[in-house]
Amino acid sequence: MKKIFVVLALGVVLAFVPFFFKLSPYVLNIFMQAVTYSIAVLGMTVVLGYAGQINLAQATFFGLGAYAVGLGTVDLGLNFWVTFAMGVGVATLAGFVLGLTTLRLKGHYLAMITISFQQIFDLVLNNWIDFTHGPDGIAGIGRPSLFGYVLADDKSYLLFCTVILYGAIYFVWKLPQTRTGRAMRAVRENELAAEVTGIDSLKVKVTAFTMSAALAGAGGALYAAGFAYISPDNFNFARSIEFLTMVLLGGAQSPFGGALGTSLLILLPEWLRFLKEVYLAAYGLAVILIMVFLPTGIWGLISVRVAKYKKPVPIDLASIVPLDVEVPVTDPAPILRLDNVQKYFGGVKAVDGITIDVARGTVHALIGPNGSGKTTTLNVLNGIYNATAGKVVFDGVDITEKTPHERAGFGIGRTFQNIRLFPTMSVVENVMVGAQRPNNPIEPGPAALRSRALSALQFVGMAQQAEAIVQNLPYGHQRLVEIARALAGHPTFLLLDEPAAGLNQTEKHELANLLKRLRGHGLTIFLIEHDIGLIEKVSDRITVLNFGKKIAEGDPATVLRHPDVIAAYLGEPAHGAA
Numbered sequence: 001m002k003k004i005f006v007v008l009a010l011g012v013v014l015a016f017v018p019f020f021f022k023l024s025p026y027v028l029n030i031f032m033q034a035v036t037y038s039i040a041v042l043g044m045t046v047v048l049g050y051a052g053q054i055n056l057a058q059a060t061f062f063g064l065g066a067y068a069v070g071l072g073t074v075d076l077g078l079n080f081w082v083t084f085a086m087g088v089g090v091a092t093l094a095g096f097v098l099g100l101t102t103l104r105l106k107g108h109y110l111a112m113i114t115i116s117f118q119q120i121f122d123l124v125l126n127n128w129i130d131f132t133h134g135p136d137g138i139a140g141i142g143r144p145s146l147f148g149y150v151l152a153d154d155k156s157y158l159l160f161c162t163v164i165l166y167g168a169i170y171f172v173w174k175l176p177q178t179r180t181g182r183a184m185r186a187v188r189e190n191e192l193a194a195e196v197t198g199i200d201s202l203k204v205k206v207t208a209f210t211m212s213a214a215l216a217g218a219g220g221a222l223y224a225a226g227f228a229y230i231s232p233d234n235f236n237f238a239r240s241i242e243f244l245t246m247v248l249l250g251g252a253q254s255p256f257g258g259a260l261g262t263s264l265l266i267l268l269p270e271w272l273r274f275l276k277e278v279y280l281a282a283y284g285l286a287v288i289l290i291m292v293f294l295p296t297g298i299w300g301l302i303s304v305r306v307a308k309y310k311k312p313v314p315i316d317l318a319s320i321v322p323l324d325v326e327v328p329v330t331d332p333a334p335i336l337r338l339d340n341v342q343k344y345f346g347g348v349k350a351v352d353g354i355t356i357d358v359a360r361g362t363v364h365a366l367i368g369p370n371g372s373g374k375t376t377t378l379n380v381l382n383g384i385y386n387a388t389a390g391k392v393v394f395d396g397v398d399i400t401e402k403t404p405h406e407r408a409g410f411g412i413g414r415t416f417q418n419i420r421l422f423p424t425m426s427v428v429e430n431v432m433v434g435a436q437r438p439n440n441p442i443e444p445g446p447a448a449l450r451s452r453a454l455s456a457l458q459f460v461g462m463a464q465q466a467e468a469i470v471q472n473l474p475y476g477h478q479r480l481v482e483i484a485r486a487l488a489g490h491p492t493f494l495l496l497d498e499p500a501a502g503l504n505q506t507e508k509h510e511l512a513n514l515l516k517r518l519r520g521h522g523l524t525i526f527l528i529e530h531d532i533g534l535i536e537k538v539s540d541r542i543t544v545l546n547f548g549k550k551i552a553e554g555d556p557a558t559v560l561r562h563p564d565v566i567a568a569y570l571g572e573p574a575h576g577a578a
């Protein structure tokens with residue numbers, strides 16, 4: 001609580017600095033630039049820092065906001081507030097459309113498209129002279145009035161922009177702890193795992209892109225009125241790179257980093273001016289050095305230091321509600337039917353016509369030698385791969401064409417053979433993402449998410465480590481967190497891909513106990529495992545694969561003594577295997 005007041009006090013003091021000192025118009029201009037740019041850079045915090053998506057067109061969205069105010073007030077004589085709304089609106093819409101059409105692409109493709117978009121904007125500004133005034137730009141942009149008071153003098157307008165900047169910082173600061181913000185970070189950390197836990201990753205990325213564009217539009221609109229004059233070279237590719245540099249320099253993970261990076265990069269050239277001819281080189285060098293030695297930016301460094309002095313909040317284990325894993329079983333029909341499923345990778349028949357029925361409330365094991373198609377079967381089952389042929393029917397619904405996040409919404413949870421967590425997020429946050437899955441039968445609201453996550457963590461014995469960063473945990477614990485993440489979504493069907501791999505004997509024993517505790521509550525478990533001892537202990541039924549085909553199926557006692565199964569495990573040709 002005390003911290004909030006310190007931050008608030010500091011904010012108020014900073015906002016009133018121009019009123020305490022006699023500042024030249026030149027210095028006020030620098031302040032104005034820092035404040036309006038910062039708002040656009042906060043957009044980069046959202047899209048790049050939180051959602052992990054590259055955006056090299058931020059100056060375009062900034063420009064759309066600025067030109068809406070410039071053209072709207074000067075050419076059309078509209079009220080500032082109308083043009084401000086138009087600017088934010090147009091930038092938001094452009095961000096949404098660009099995001100929706102391009103965010104299926106990854107990495108450098110996305111970078112290329114945003115650069116092209118930026119170049120097109122530049123061409124339009126310079127060449128559509130009748131509309132944009134061309135390279136001459138627009139002069140004489142007026143200032144808004146607030147409650148009948150025209151913000152004509154620089155100081156009051158600057159204060160007004162600062163208040164808006166504070167609002168934007170607050171929004172961006174709070175965002176990571178919301179459902180949407182957590183989903184953005186999960187997508188950044190591991191998109192595939194995010195999808196499988198129920199996050200519509202395209203929607204989340206488009207949302208981040210749109211928010212980013214909206215912030216840039218607002219910053220640009222304020223910039224136009226602040227400087228009264230705008231021209232195309234304020235909004236070109238170089239400016240987009242500058243926004244990118246600012247967010248990386250300050251630290252993309254926090255709005256404070258963004259604002260800090262912006263201020264520094266605006267001030268740095270001023271401070272280095274005494275170097276005369278070599279100033280540009282020195283500036284470039286300074287930026288490169290800072291970025292190389294501070295990969296998380298300046299704020300990243302500061303927050304690591306601060307975190308050392310923070311006392312970890314103790315988790316009140318006694319107050320954690322026991323995890324409810326109960327799944328009502330009324331329907332006698334199998335919960336899952338794989339109907340003649342095939343998955344070919346070119347000539348590799350990874351899965352070659354498998355039919356499996358999984359009965360409700362059972363532990364059904366899928367075993368077979370390495371490369372026999374077990375993981376591929378799971379991937380087809382939860383939508384990571386589309387089946388080459390065949391049908392996947394879950395609880396009476398044909399889900400063959402559904403996306404992984406839609407399948408998660410049906411109650412299909414999963415863990416991965418090679419653990420896929422959200423490495424830099426905390427243990428409890430990882431599990432909260434699981435609790436966020438669509439149709440999870442829990443109360444709405446953030447408290448219920450956290451409480452569900454803690455229950456799931458306690459169930460697997462990891463509640464004590466709830467606040468730890470997940471990548472710092474030992475391997476065996478990470479496996480448990482991944483199981484907890486799936487359980488937090490209250491799945492009816494749980495897919496486990498070699499959960500015992502890499503565990504020591506004690507851990508394996510605990511895992512067997514965990515699976516036994518999950519049994520008999522109506523939850524169905526589909527388990528891939530190499531450890532035959534574990535399989536014998538927990539499974540009701542076993543299906544054996546070899547070379548993408550089913551070679552045996554039945555209860556453990558019979559199947560594990562089947563000659564084809566023994567042959568497959570010993571690596572000999574399976575005589576008579578169909």
Ligand code: ADP
Nearest residue numbers: 345348350368369370371372373374375376377
């Ligand atoms: P298992 O999990 O039973 O060890 P997998 O399902 O991972 O086996 O693999 C089955 C076969 O499919 C292997 O021959 C593997 O090389 C191949 N395979 C799996 N995934 C791919 C992929 N994405 N592209 C090409 N081949 C693949």
Ligand code: MG
Nearest residue numbers: 374375376417
């Ligand atoms: Mg596998």
